[in-house]
Amino acid sequence: MHTTIGIIGAGPAGLLLARLLHRAGIDSVVLEARDRSYVEHRQRAGILEQTTVDALRAVGAGERMDREGLVHDGIELRFGGRAHRIGFPGPTGGRSVMLYAQTEVVKDLIALQLTEGGPLLFGAQVHSVAQADGARPTVRYTRESRESTLTCDYVVGCDGFHGVTRNAIPAAVLRTYERTYPYSWLGVLAEAPPVYEELIYAHSERGFALASMRSPSVSRLYLQVPNGTDPVDWSDARIWDELDARLAIGRAPGWKLARGPITTKAVLPMRSHVTEPMRHERVFLAGDAAHIVPPTGAKGLNLAVADVLVLGEAFTELHRTGSTALLDAYSDTGLERVWRAEHFSYFMTTTLHVDPDQSTFDTRLQLSQLARLAASPHAAAELAHNYVGAPIGRGLPRD
Ligand code: RFL
Ligand code: PHB
Numbered sequence: 001m002h003t004t005i006g007i008i009g010a011g012p013a014g015l016l017l018a019r020l021l022h023r024a025g026i027d028s029v030v031l032e033a034r035d036r037s038y039v040e041h042r043q044r045a046g047i048l049e050q051t052t053v054d055a056l057r058a059v060g061a062g063e064r065m066d067r068e069g070l071v072h073d074g075i076e077l078r079f080g081g082r083a084h085r086i087g088f089p090g091p092t093g094g095r096s097v098m099l100y101a102q103t104e105v106v107k108d109l110i111a112l113q114l115t116e117g118g119p120l121l122f123g124a125q126v127h128s129v130a131q132a133d134g135a136r137p138t139v140r141y142t143r144e145s146r147e148s149t150l151t152c153d154y155v156v157g158c159d160g161f162h163g164v165t166r167n168a169i170p171a172a173v174l175r176t177y178e179r180t181y182p183y184s185w186l187g188v189l190a191e192a193p194p195v196y197e198e199l200i201y202a203h204s205e206r207g208f209a210l211a212s213m214r215s216p217s218v219s220r221l222y223l224q225v226p227n228g229t230d231p232v233d234w235s236d237a238r239i240w241d242e243l244d245a246r247l248a249i250g251r252a253p254g255w256k257l258a259r260g261p262i263t264t265k266a267v268l269p270m271r272s273h274v275t276e277p278m279r280h281e282r283v284f285l286a287g288d289a290a291h292i293v294p295p296t297g298a299k300g301l302n303l304a305v306a307d308v309l310v311l312g313e314a315f316t317e318l319h320r321t322g323s324t325a326l327l328d329a330y331s332d333t334g335l336e337r338v339w340r341a342e343h344f345s346y347f348m349t350t351t352l353h354v355d356p357d358q359s360t361f362d363t364r365l366q367l368s369q370l371a372r373l374a375a376s377p378h379a380a381a382e383l384a385h386n387y388v389g390a391p392i393g394r395g396l397p398r399d
C-alpha cells in the first residue's frame with residue numbers, strides 16, 4: 001500500500017491531521033495500534049483552548065462540542081486561606097476556553113474519518129519507520145497477525161510518548177530535554193455534580209487538588225499523590241475526605257463536597273519532555289510523540305492540535321504550490337510554542353504542588369507568587385494569556 005501521508009496514531013493529533021488533509025484533497029492512511037473502543041474511552045484532558053475549538057469547528061467537528069461543551073471564562077485559585085478568580089476574556093481580548101473531554105473530541109473525529117475520510121486502521125501496530133532520508137519512507141506494521149508495509153511520501157508520527165516514530169530520527173541528530181516531578185496525580189471520575197461552576201486549582205499544605213468536570217452530573221477530580229502510589233490504596237471515602245480537606249480553603253467551616261460513586265481511578269506520572277527537532281527529512285513528529293507537559297496547565301491536547309494545524313497548512317501549501325517553505329519551518333515554528341507551554345506547565349505545576357523536599361522558605365515563595373496573581377492585573381493577565389493559549393500564526397504574539 002502507498003499513500004501520500006502516513007499517519008501513525010489515532011489520538012487527537014493523528015485524527016485531526018487526517019481530517020485537515022482530507023479537506024485539502026491530500027491522501028492519508030492512519031495506523032492505530034489499539035481498537036476503536038479503547039481509543040474512544042481513554043480518560044485524559046478536558047480543556048480546549050479557543051484555537052482548538054475554532055479548529056474543530058472549521059473541520060466540521062464542532063457540532064456536538066458546541067451543544068455539550070461548557071465555555072469557561074476563568075479559573076479559581078485557592079491558597080493561603082482564600083479563593084481568587086482569574087478571569088480570561090478581559091485581559092485576552094475576549095478569549096476563553098471550552099470544557100469538552102478529549103474522549104468526546106476523539107469520538108467526533110473518528111466518526112467523521114470513518115464516514116468521509118481515508119483509511120483508518122485500528123489494531124495496526126507499527127514496528128518501525130525506515131528510510132526517513134529516502135524518497136519513500138516505509139512503515140512496517142502488524143494487523144490481524146499479518147505483517148504489512150505502507151510506503152509514503154511523508155510520515156507523521158502522532159504515536160504519543162511511547163511511540164516508535166521518534167526512533168526514525170538518527171541519534172546523532174536527536175536531542176531530548178526532560179524533567180520528572182517528584183509527585184503524581186490520582187485522577188478520578190465521579191458521578192457527582194461539579195464542585196463549582198469553574199475549575200478550582202488548590203494549593204494546600206496537604207498537596208495540590210484540582211476540581212474539574214465532564215458534565216452537569218459528572219466530576220473529574222485530581223489529587224497530588226506520591227510517585228509510585230497504587231490507586232488500590234485509595235478507597236472512595238479516602239479520596240472524598242482528602243478532596244474535602246484540600247479544597248475547603250477559603251470556605252466556611254464544615255464545607256464539604258457532594259459525594260457520588262467513583263467510576264474510574266488512575267495514577268498519572270508528571271513529566272516534561274521535549275524532542276528536537278520535530279522533523280527529520282521526510283518524517284515529522286506531532287503531539288505527545290514530540291513533547292509532554294505535566295497536565296497542570298491543561299496544554300497537552302492543545303499543543304498536539306497546534307502542531308497539526310501548522311503541519312496541515314504546510315502540507316496544503318506543498319500540495320497547492322509545490323513549496324516546502326512551511327514544511328521546512330515546521331520544527332522551529334512548533335518548538336517556539338512548545339517551549340512556551342513547557343514553561344507555563346512547569347510554572348503552574350511547581351507553584352501549586354508540594355515537593356516532598358520543599359522547605360518552609362519554598363512554600364512562602366509559592367504563596368507570595370499566588371498572592372501576586374491575586375493582587376496584580378499584570379500577573380493575572382500573564383496567566384490568562386498562557387491558559388487560553390496563543391492563536392496560531394507566524395511566531396507567538398508579542399502581547
Ligand atoms: P495520544 O493521544 O497519546 O495518541 C497517540 C496514539 O498513538 C497510538 N500508538 C500507536 N499506533 C500504532 N503503532 C504504534 N507503535 C503506536 N504507538 C502508539 C496510541 O495507541 C494512541 O492512540 O497522543 P496525541 O494525539 O499527541 O494527543 C496528545 C494528548 O493525548 C495528550 O497531550 C493529553 O491527553 C495529555 N494528558 C492530559 N492533558 C491535559 O491537558 N489534561 C489531562 O488531564 C491529561 N491527562 C494526559 C492525561 C496524558 C496521559 N498519558 C499520555 C499517559 C492522562 C494520561 C494518562
Ligand atoms: C481535566 O478536566 O481533565 C483537566 C482540566 C484542567 C487541567 C488538567 C485536566 O489542568
